[in-house]
Amino acid sequence: MKRHRWVPYLLLLPSVVYLALLFIYPMTQAVQLAFTREGQFLNLRAEPTDSAAVTGALALQTEVRIVERSEQQETLQSGAQRPIFWYRVEAEDESGATVEGWVSIRNVFIENRRTSETARITSGEAVREFSLMHFNRMFTDFRFDDALWTTFLLIILIIPAQFVLAIIMALVLQSQIRFSSMFLYVYAIPLGLSDLVAGILWFAIFTQRGFLNSLLVGGGWFELPFIFIQAQQMGWMITIIVLAEIWRATSIVMVIVVSGLQAIPRDYLEAGEVFGASLWQRLWHIILPLLKPSLQVALILRTILALQVFAIVIAITGGDILTVLANETFRWYDPARFNSPNMAAAYSVFIMVISLGVSLFYLRAVRSQEEAVKTL
Numbered sequence: 001m002k003r004h005r006w007v008p009y010l011l012l013l014p015s016v017v018y019l020a021l022l023f024i025y026p027m028t029q030a031v032q033l034a035f036t037r038e039g040q041f042l043n044l045r046a047e048p049t050d051s052a053a054v055t056g057a058l059a060l061q062t063e064v065r066i067v068e069r070s071e072q073q074e075t076l077q078s079g080a081q082r083p084i085f086w087y088r089v090e091a092e093d094e095s096g097a098t099v100e101g102w103v104s105i106r107n108v109f110i111e112n113r114r115t116s117e118t119a120r121i122t123s124g125e126a127v128r129e130f131s132l133m134h135f136n137r138m139f140t141d142f143r144f145d146d147a148l149w150t151t152f153l154l155i156i157l158i159i160p161a162q163f164v165l166a167i168i169m170a171l172v173l174q175s176q177i178r179f180s181s182m183f184l185y186v187y188a189i190p191l192g193l194s195d196l197v198a199g200i201l202w203f204a205i206f207t208q209r210g211f212l213n214s215l216l217v218g219g220g221w222f223e224l225p226f227i228f229i230q231a232q233q234m235g236w237m238i239t240i241i242v243l244a245e246i247w248r249a250t251s252i253v254m255v256i257v258v259s260g261l262q263a264i265p266r267d268y269l270e271a272g273e274v275f276g277a278s279l280w281q282r283l284w285h286i287i288l289p290l291l292k293p294s295l296q297v298a299l300i301l302r303t304i305l306a307l308q309v310f311a312i313v314i315a316i317t318g319g320d321i322l323t324v325l326a327n328e329t330f331r332w333y334d335p336a337r338f339n340s341p342n343m344a345a346a347y348s349v350f351i352m353v354i355s356l357g358v359s360l361f362y363l364r365a366v367r368s369q370e371e372a373v374k375t376l
Contacts, residue, residue: 027352033345037131042124044101048072048086056099062121064089064108067100085113094133134346143323150238151324155306157242162302163295165246166253171283173254174261190248199315202244203229206236206316231321238322244312249305253298260294261287296366303362304355325351 040060045052048070058064068088073081085105093099103121110119138144169187173180190198205211206228213225228236264287272282288295310326313319319327325347331337333344 030345030348033342034134034349035130035132036128036342037133038128038342039126040124041127042103042107042121044089044099044103046101048088048102050104052102055101056093057127058091058093058099058121060121060124062091064091064103064119064121066117066119069114070102087119089119095136134342135350138343138346138350141328143328147323147325147328150322151307151309153238154241154245154309154324155303157238158245158306159299159302161242161246162250162253163298165250166257166298169250169254170257170261173258187251187254191251193248195248195309195311196315198244198248199312202240202247202312203316206240229316234322237317240316241309241312244316245306245309248312249302253302256294256298256301257291260291264290292366296362299362299366300359303358307351307355
């Protein structure tokens with residue numbers, strides 16, 4: 001009788017629950033918000049009747065210009081009649097296109113039914129439909145280009161520097177020189193700090209009355225403090241963010257590289273030494289090729305985290321002078337600013353698409369020899 005092994009499936013259950021509750025459900029909601037237009041809109045009619053064809057739709061509180069009037073008679077249940085006014089109005093819809101059509105007085109606020117030249121939409125129908133409106137608004141937002149450019153610039157500056165430093169740090173630990181264990185604790189100190197704390201720390205170094213200016217002025221190199229963090233010093237602000245992010249997160253890459261180095265058989269390295277390979281030759285021809293799986297994981301992790309850099313930028317620049325994609329996501333979601341979950345979801349989906357694209361690129365570009373052979 002065949003025995004069923006249920007233990008592996010039971011161990012898999014927490015992972016499934018985790019993915020369902022903390023990944024699949026939030027991402028599904030975010031995608032739904034990003035591609036959904038919802039709210040109350042009033043349909044404009046081709047003729048002054050409720051059954052006429054729809055010529056366009058306007059959101060609530062839209063100011064409209066009255067082009068034409070039509071007075072009709074409505075028969076009540078008692079048999080009496082009362083006048084019902086229809087107005088041919090003109091206004092711009094949410095996409096910026098000019099629409100024109102008839103609306104009833106029941107759906108607008110107008111000061112004088114017979115003489116006023118403007119009115120305001122006050123009621124309509126609830127609408128929930130698929131739309132690319134939020135993405136169009138995101139791409140045309142005046143801060144989007146700056147946020148995208150700054151985000152990719154930080155990735156280009158941070159990732160290579162982190163990997164070079166992480167490999168050097170890992171090689172120092174792997175060499176087992178004297179006090180190497182102390183270096184491990186020193187390297188790991190930033191891992192105990194959050195993004196926000198790291199940003200505040202580096203802000204305290206470079207602010208007008210910070211540690212660096214105190215040293216420069218106290219040492220006589222400058223008469224007055226140099227203002228590093230200001231709108232006219234964009235280069236310095238980016239440099240400070242890069243330094244803060246490298247200092248804070250390089251240790252994460254180092255841990256991954258160290259684990260990869262420990263998996264490399266020492267026989268390979270000793271064979272390289274026997275055949276006279278220099279340290280650079282062993283690094284380039286032995287260590288790095290065997291480190292590709294670890295570097296692949298580290299590249300994906302660090303690039304995704306760099307795309308989401310937020311707290312350090314806020315702590316150093318405030319998020320208004322210099323912005324990134326994650327900051328724009330928060331800015332649109334913040335109830336004190338724009339209070340638009342749909343726009344925040346559009347930014348989140350955009351960041352997710354970039355992250356997936358970068359991950360697929362790394363999976364194809366940084367492959368071990370075994371992986372490359374399997375795909376042939």
